[in-house]
Amino acid sequence: RGTKRGNKRRVIRCKAAVAWGPGRPLTIEEVQVAPPKTHEVRIKVIATSVCRADWAYLYAAGTGTKLRPFPLVLGHEAAGVVESIGPAVDRFSPGDRVIPLFQPNCGKQDRRCTAETVQRRKDWANAQVGVMADGTSRISCKSQQVYxxxxxxxxxQYTVVSDASLAKIRDSVPLDKVCLLGCAVSTGYGAARNVCKVEKGSRCAVFGLGAVGLAAVMGCRAAGAERIIAVDYNPDLFDTARLLGATDCVNPKDHSEPVQRVLTQMTRGGVDYAMECAGSPFFMGAALESTSGGGGTCALVGWTEADAVEAVSVSAETILMGRTLKGTYFGDWEGVEGVEDLLDKYKKKQLKLDEFITHNLQLEQINKAFDYVNCRKSIRTVIRLWEGEATQTPAAL
Structure with missing residues (x-):
């Protein structure tokens, strides 16, 4: 029977897309999702999108990315409904609409050494290898632990997350849209607003027009930038970039000179802010060199686990002339509070999300979504994990 904490003692059987090994397509399996433990929440996932990071960990594992353990259930950009809560959870109740976060809600306080932040760092480290705070996963399949x-x-369809990695949705907004705030849009928009702190009337450049880069363009526009130059090798993305605020679009293939020189000529000295959003060592160096000396700021935003430190060539003179190089993770949002702020902006039509979604698929079609990522045929593909009513419930033990 349900309680105010939900069916917290029941193991749920449901469907999941399981990765059994690197480079192998996902397979739809019946999995068992265990009850939540202390400071954990079990949620029913209504919608999730496919991020390039999901693709990279499956198909690029061992070629510059960390090799994570398998079998594994991927996915980190989602929205759902709380099904049950574990002991010591006081911020959530069954029925709450939520967005899981891949970064615990520590924010800037994580820089201070307290008992709580030490625990959060431990939780984050465990999450990187696919386990919860106690070192185990809550998902199993065919008598195996699934990371x-x-x-x-x-x-x-169901998963268990830490209560420190969960944002509550307080307003009536579509879950298959706001799921994008779990990663890409928050990261790119935050890079412009929180990291670079783009100013009104400034000149900006965004390198890489995936969902993160397009969100950075949107953030520059919201900050009042006068000129926003979008850079990508795929001209099919330029219309969307302009829709979100780009004033110029540049394809490096169209120029004989290095792209950073093209941008400095276009802006008569360089941009005030440059954001590298592709995770490309080549673009990282180009972005820094496209900024103006004596005050230009470059932020590295695109995620990569390749050894970019050795791959990026930066002369000492480039930095000594007064440029600033920054890095960011999740757009420097303070976890839950940041996502709640973005939700409010979306509700007020100050933040676009619908324009990022190019495809909608069912869970059984998830490998097609991965193909779209590989071929760059989508900005974001949203996977809807349930057919029919959102209240549908699977068999449970």
């Missing part, structure tokens, strides 16, 4: 990607594992 939870980044502590989320949203390619499952």
């Amino acid at each position: 939870q990607y980044l502590g989320v594992a949203s390619f499952s």
